[in-house]
Amino acid sequence: DKATPAIIWAAPATVTYGTALSTTQLDASSTVPGAFTFSPALDTVLDAGCQQLSATFTPTETTKYNPATATVMLAVTSSTYAFETSVARLVIRQDGTASSLIESQSGEELLQSAGLPFAAVSKGGNLFPATAFEPNGGLYHVTFGNSGVTADYSVTASTDSIVMQMAAIQGDGIDAIQMVKLNVPLSNSGGAALAVRWDSNSTVALMGLSEQVDTEVAGTTLSATTYPAFGMQGQRVAIVVAPTQQFLNTAQKVEHEFQLPSPTIGGVWAKQSPEVKESYLFTDLDESNADD
Numbered sequence: 001d002k003a004t005p006a007i008i009w010a011a012p013a014t015v016t017y018g019t020a021l022s023t024t025q026l027d028a029s030s031t032v033p034g035a036f037t038f039s040p041a042l043d044t045v046l047d048a049g050c051q052q053l054s055a056t057f058t059p060t061e062t063t064k065y066n067p068a069t070a071t072v073m074l075a076v077t078s079s080t081y082a083f084e085t086s087v088a089r090l091v092i093r094q095d096g097t098a099s100s101l102i103e104s105q106s107g108e109e110l111l112q113s114a115g116l117p118f119a120a121v122s123k124g125g126n127l128f129p130a131t132a133f134e135p136n137g138g139l140y141h142v143t144f145g146n147s148g149v150t151a152d153y154s155v156t157a158s159t160d161s162i163v164m165q166m167a168a169i170q171g172d173g174i175d176a177i178q179m180v181k182l183n184v185p186l187s188n189s190g191g192a193a194l195a196v197r198w199d200s201n202s203t204v205a206l207m208g209l210s211e212q213v214d215t216e217v218a219g220t221t222l223s224a225t226t227y228p229a230f231g232m233q234g235q236r237v238a239i240v241v242a243p244t245q246q247f248l249n250t251a252q253k254v255e256h257e258f259q260l261p262s263p264t265i266g267g268v269w270a271k272q273s274p275e276v277k278e279s280y281l282f283t284d285l286d287e288s289n290a291d292d
Contacts, residue, residue, distance in 0.1 A: 096130030
């Protein structure tokens with residue numbers, strides 16, 4: 001009977017996202033002559049998380065030895081960037097994933113646990129999610145996969161909001177850019193026209209800071225999109241998080257801060273007036289009346 005050779009391969013040390021696999025990680029050996037193939041292969045850049053590496057060993061003397069396989073796990077960490085308001089903390093990883101949005105007082109996690117690329121570009125009928133988010137001077141340089149499109153974001157956190165501005169865009173053939181996408185699995189939704197989701201404790205909203213930014217909610221995903229036809233560079237969106245009972249007051253403050261239209265009815269802010277149904281949020285809002 002043929003013997004199965006032993007493979008000697010210790011679990012590699014943790015690497016940071018962006019590190020290509022090398023012989024430092026793919027360093028399996030055997031006690032008999034032969035050749036290794038690895039999956040993923042040399043020079044592969046792995047996603048952040050705990051990733052499996054596998055090795056297949058083919059012995060030189062196939063009449064005496066069987067092929068052998070082995071696996072090890074490699075931890076890939078990612079640098080993170082945090083932006084804080086008075087009530088919330090948004091974390092975006094170096095790989096472009098919005099990984100956390102914590103309500104500070106309760107500690108409630110407001111994003112889906114798996115995270116979601118914080119932005120995406122539509123080009124040629126395909127959607128390319130953000131795959132890198134890296135500091136670039138006072139901006140953040142964002143890469144959208146292999147689309148050939150990159151962008152530079154300005155991110156400013158204040159007491160009531162986190163504002164993301166499209167400072168510059170590189171690349172052509174763009175159909176649209178989802179400047180911000182957040183997967184917010186709270187129990188209530190503001191309907192198709194209002195980018196807001198909430199539960200009894202917390203509310204998360206995206207507010208376009210000009211008419212050129214289209215905000216919407218689809219399922220649990222809030223998004224803010226801008227289009228080349230209306231001008232993309234310079235557009236801004238505010239991420240607003242507030243305790244649900246205080247959300248309208250916070251939204252009004254953001255409107256005033258950025259000089260957005262803020263109409264009143266009989267001296268009362270329209271979104272709080274008993275004479276109007278439309279509002280970012282009101283006590284009897286549900287899926288059926290959110291767009292009335």
